[in-house]
Amino acid sequence: MPRISKQDKARNRQNILEAASRMFRSQGIDAVGIAELMKEAGLTHGGFYNHFTSKNDLAAEVCSASYAASLGGLARTIEDGPGQGGSPLERVMADYLSTAHRDAPDGGCPSASLATDAGRHSEAVQSAYAGGVEGYLTAFAAEFLREAEEKGHELDPAEARHRAVRLLSEMVGALMLARAVRHVQPELSDEILRTTRSHTLD
Template identity: 70%
Template sequence: MPRITKEEKARNRQNIVEAAGRLFRAQGIDAVGIADLMKEAGLTHGGFYNHFASKDDLAAEVCNASFAASLGVLEEAVDGGDGPAGSPLRRVVDDYLSAAHRDAADGGCPSASLVTDAGRHNDTIQRSYAAGVEGYLRGFAAELAREQDGEITWRQARDRAVLLLSRLVGAMVLARAVRDVQPELSEEILRTCRAHALDY
């Protein structure tokens, strides 16, 4: 049997991480078996342990990769500066608390889709999740301080960042939880929180 190249091995690993990211977000870490995960990645079940020591190790990597991608979107919004749609944080809030994000069960920000899983799993996964949360808090605080142009202290900016992230994640978790049985309530949660997420 021919050996695969380093590039193929790296590509296979990336396929596993991307497939796991979709499945873990949509179904939760515990609900996804390795066989289903590898099938989604287009690989054989037996190859999993050539890449990861355990599903928890994979979940931690998924958390890191998902937050890196999500924080990249935040950075792009901030780099875009103020525009016709408002400040960068206004655009982030509007995008985050949208029906499109709510309905993207297998994508979007991991802060809402992996929140329950992170709390139920080992320290490795929790550390990855915590690092992502810290990334959001630093980014939000820096932008809040910039937008206030010296009118608030760093501590105040950090406190507001904690409030903002908590509002976004909480609203998204609630909106997703009731979407199918009470869509009007789901829309109300998103609409209300979009309007007031930046109120301090």
């Protein structure tokens, strides 16, 4: 049987990661079996262990990679500065609490889609999740400090951190609630998103 090239192996591994990212976020880690996952990735069941030691190992890497992508988008929005749609944080919040983000649980930020799973899984998964949360808090706090300085206001770093914690908590909580009720009470789901968008940065 011919050996696969390093490029093919790397591509297969990436296919598994991408399939797992979609499936874990939309269905939950425990609900996804390895056979089902490998089929989604276009590979055979037995090939899984050529790339990962366990599903838990994969879950931790998916969490880290998902946050890396999400935080990269956040950094680009902040770097763009104020624009049509308001300040960077206003644009971040509008995008996060949009119906498009709500209706795509297999993509977007893992803070909401993997919150329950992270709390139930290994320290490796929880550490990857905590690292992503810290990434968001650090970026938010830095932006609060930058905005205050731009306006000529003094803002204590501890207060900036408190605002960051509150902002992330409200965004994630609102998205989770909106997703939980969107099929049975779409008007309530929209209201949760709309109200949080309107008042979170007040």
